[in-house]
Amino acid sequence: MLEKTGIPTSDDINLVVPDKKRLESGPVAVIECFREIPCDPCFYSCPFEAIKEFDDINDKPKLDFVKCTGCKSCIAKCPGLAIFVVDYNKSTVSIPYELLPLPKKGDILEGLNREGKKVCNALVVSIKDPEKNDKTAVITIKVPQEYLMEVRNIKVGDQNGR
């Protein structure tokens, strides 16, 4: 289905999400990269060697949930913008974001799912300086816990009134 729609299914997602126990023990990266492509910057981005070194550059990334600290270093380094960090206890999701205008801390925005549909409100908790990451911002939003595995984008106002 993903190949037809571009939307990962719950079967796809289940392959890359750790179990509940791991989720409850602290923030963790969710790498939504489901097809072999020649790409490896995520491995180099991880300061904890939680992303396994690639035997073949086309392999899908493999994340060691034990080593991953949810530090977010990988988010802006993924050329596919496919890495998110979920913090179950704080009920936050961190996403890569490359549109302007950027939201501000404290803004309440629409939280969008993988199909771009609004599923809940999202409170902006923090924004990592995009200039440090070659213009890719990392935005952390607080959403109701049941939407942590659904919200993957935000809608910031109406872009240029369009």
Added chain:
Amino acid sequence: MIETDILVIGGGPAGMTAALKAADNSAQVIIVEKYHQLGGQLIKQTHRFFGSKKEQAGIRGIEIAKKLTDRIKEHNNIKVLTEATAQGYYEDGILTVSQNNKVIKIKSKKLIIATGASEKMLSFKNNDLPGVYGAGAVQTLMNLYGILPGEKIVMVGAGNIGLIVTYQLLQAGVKVEAVIEASDKIGGYLVHASKIRRAGVPIYTNHSIKRAIGDRSVEAAEIVKLDNNWNEIKGTEKIIKADTICLAVGLRPLTDLLVQAGCEMAYIPELGGDVPLRDDNLKTTNNDIFVAGDTAGIEEATAAMLEGEIAGLKAVSEVGHLKNNIFSELKRLKDELKKLRSGPEGKVISQGIKKARGDSNAGKNRYTHLR
């Protein structure tokens, strides 16, 4: 007449790395570029590149263009002719170039042709209405000149170019109403597709454009569903209001110069059409002519840059400028290329390249231009 060791036609990713590799090994190099600046397609690629971190992965195309252009400008061994067009290659190894309404003759020991590709057109009713663009033009207008092509867009084609340009349109504040794709699957990388889906852009696979609607310019696009044999299904027509229709339906290698020079060619669908036969050093059937990049077969910029390096290195070794042994370096570059091509898309390309070596069954499709 100007004389040089190595002449590179095309200042895109393949041509730039070829020139640098040759010049770094003390050859005198001239680059002929038709545009007013170097960089080729890289100058509008605002997204981060895939590939190996050891090469250029994670870096935006525009940054790669800057880096390579700066190195070339600082290089004492490279001369760049911009707004210059290669006209023809002659038996005595002379290439004529037109620049500022003048014809320049350049004689080189080796010629590296890296002229890239051109976009394919799609036939549908009213495809000549203003508002129907190729994806390359949309990218140039938007990312190079800061001009929006329109306000509401229908993108035709869900390969990497269609998906990436859709994302860049969203970044520019343009509404993309839909991406339609005739095949039953998304052709480009799924991470690109997911990125535009979560921004709310629908992707319709098994759909094609039937006609553009509009009086003086595009006002809407009529799309239609296709069955598995690519036939239109009657009654599934749908009209989408849009002022722009963007075509991203594939590329074709630009090989006119190779054909004219008499290099042996073959039609190889895996590589996007007619391509020159060549060995694994990118040397064509003419001992003095190399190719690199999309001219040799449609792929992406990371592979083009590696091919440029291979062609540049091999060419420079043949003009006798090399201090060091090139074999380990050549092997390293070829290994990198091989790794890059071992994925699902790369396998198709590797098959095509095998045919283009001329050592298998390019057979009945081979031809040479009669001079």
